[in-house]
Amino acid sequence: MRASCDMSVKQSNLHLYRFRMELLHPRHWPTWVGLGVYFVFTLLPMTVIDWAGCRLGDYVAKKNRKRFNIACVNLALCFPDKSKLEIDHLVIEHFRAQLRTAMHLFIVWWRPVFMVRARIVRQGFEQIDYFKAQGKQVIVLLSHSVGLDFAAAAVTMDYNTNGVYKPMRNEVIDFMFSHGRTRFGAKFGGKLFTRDDGLRPLIRETRAGKVLIYIADEDLGKENSVFAPFFGVPKSTIPVLGRMTKACNAVVLPCVSCYDPARKKYRVKLYPALENFPSGDDQVDATAMNKAIENTILECPPQYLWTFRYFQTRPEGEAPVYE
Numbered sequence: 001m002r003a004s005c006d007m008s009v010k011q012s013n014l015h016l017y018r019f020r021m022e023l024l025h026p027r028h029w030p031t032w033v034g035l036g037v038y039f040v041f042t043l044l045p046m047t048v049i050d051w052a053g054c055r056l057g058d059y060v061a062k063k064n065r066k067r068f069n070i071a072c073v074n075l076a077l078c079f080p081d082k083s084k085l086e087i088d089h090l091v092i093e094h095f096r097a098q099l100r101t102a103m104h105l106f107i108v109w110w111r112p113v114f115m116v117r118a119r120i121v122r123q124g125f126e127q128i129d130y131f132k133a134q135g136k137q138v139i140v141l142l143s144h145s146v147g148l149d150f151a152a153a154a155v156t157m158d159y160n161t162n163g164v165y166k167p168m169r170n171e172v173i174d175f176m177f178s179h180g181r182t183r184f185g186a187k188f189g190g191k192l193f194t195r196d197d198g199l200r201p202l203i204r205e206t207r208a209g210k211v212l213i214y215i216a217d218e219d220l221g222k223e224n225s226v227f228a229p230f231f232g233v234p235k236s237t238i239p240v241l242g243r244m245t246k247a248c249n250a251v252v253l254p255c256v257s258c259y260d261p262a263r264k265k266y267r268v269k270l271y272p273a274l275e276n277f278p279s280g281d282d283q284v285d286a287t288a289m290n291k292a293i294e295n296t297i298l299e300c301p302p303q304y305l306w307t308f309r310y311f312q313t314r315p316e317g318e319a320p321v322y323e
Contacts, residue, residue: 018179023172031172042106046264053100061095068095071306073321078231079301093302101146101259101303108149109180113157116184120154121263124270127253128159128211131273137206137250140270141241143217143293144305147257147266152181152213154257154268160188162205163213164195199240206248216241217293219312227315228286231294236313242278242285252277252289256296258303271295 024032042049061068071091075082082090107119128138142151155161165181168174182192190210193201206212219236227234245252251273258267274292278285297304311321 019175023175028172031170035172035176039106042103049103050100050261050264053103054096056103057096057099058092060099061092067307070309070322071095074306074308074310077233077311077321080232090302091306094304094306097259097303098146098305098307100261101150104259105149105176105180108153109176109183113184116153117157119265120150121260121265121267122154122270123267124253124272125154125158127270127273131251132209135249137209137212137248139206139212139214139241139245139248139250139252141252141254141274141289141292142213142215143256143296144215144308145257145296145300146303146305147259147268148215149177149180150259150266151255151257151268153184154266155211155213155255156181156185156188156190159211160190160209161185161213162191162193162202162210164197164202164215165192167194199244203244203247206244206250212244212248212250214241214244216289217310218308219310222313225313226283226286228283228290230290230310233311234315234318235290235311237286237290239282239286241289242280242282245278246280252292254292254296256299258300269299 041052044052068091071094072087075087075090076084079087079090104119107116131138140155142148145151152163163181165178168177178192182190184190191201191205202212216238217230220238222236224238224240225236226239228237228239229235230237241252244250253273254271256269256271258269259265260267271292274288277288279288309322314320
């Protein structure tokens, strides 16, 4: 994977994630109107927001059959003991969870810090301070759950962090997400990089003491990947977590964010540090990482983003799993 040393050019973070006048161009007006309606909606009580989000999830599940079918394939592969009826129910619950959390994003984007804290219950965060006191750096291992932005907020509110961000095509929506993911960390000097920046900036910032927020569950193709089991299914996996952990003298703390509809709060949990990690073997380390991600998913299965093509890349000779 290409790495860049030109930090003066490649700090693709805070200066791009501030408001820019070009975001007011007429081509963006429909997006701003939609966000205005969204903002008004977020002023309603959480009970109403949750109900509406779930109903919107039902609607999207019926209309977006492509994503519905991808989720069905993923769940059938990962949970082969479940019946078709159970899989369909899980997919519907997933769409409800996804659209419900989409209605909550404004909390992370713009609400005051005390209001964000009020929606988050943190567990296991004392480990960060413990390992820091031992002279270790910390890598928080996240996956693509619907509550990803709340997990990131739970870390960035109190710790100097760095991480990787994939820019979105819609510049206004990109501004909203990137603002939400940098607004807390900016006071510490936190940084976000793109994949094009490579690994060197991440390693350098983590060695300097920043907590690294790392997400590694997407299928990025065969190049620089190994096939490691994910719920027992071979999955193309980027095996760099072990190398970064060693290079940074770090520990890896798996993390999950689950929304509790009864309490109207996101529970963000840090698991104990991975043991005997890294091993020095890419295959072994990729397998350990995927297993850790599996354990976080099992905390709240419907809240994992099952609509991604996690098994797009197949081992030689295997048929495609998606239509």
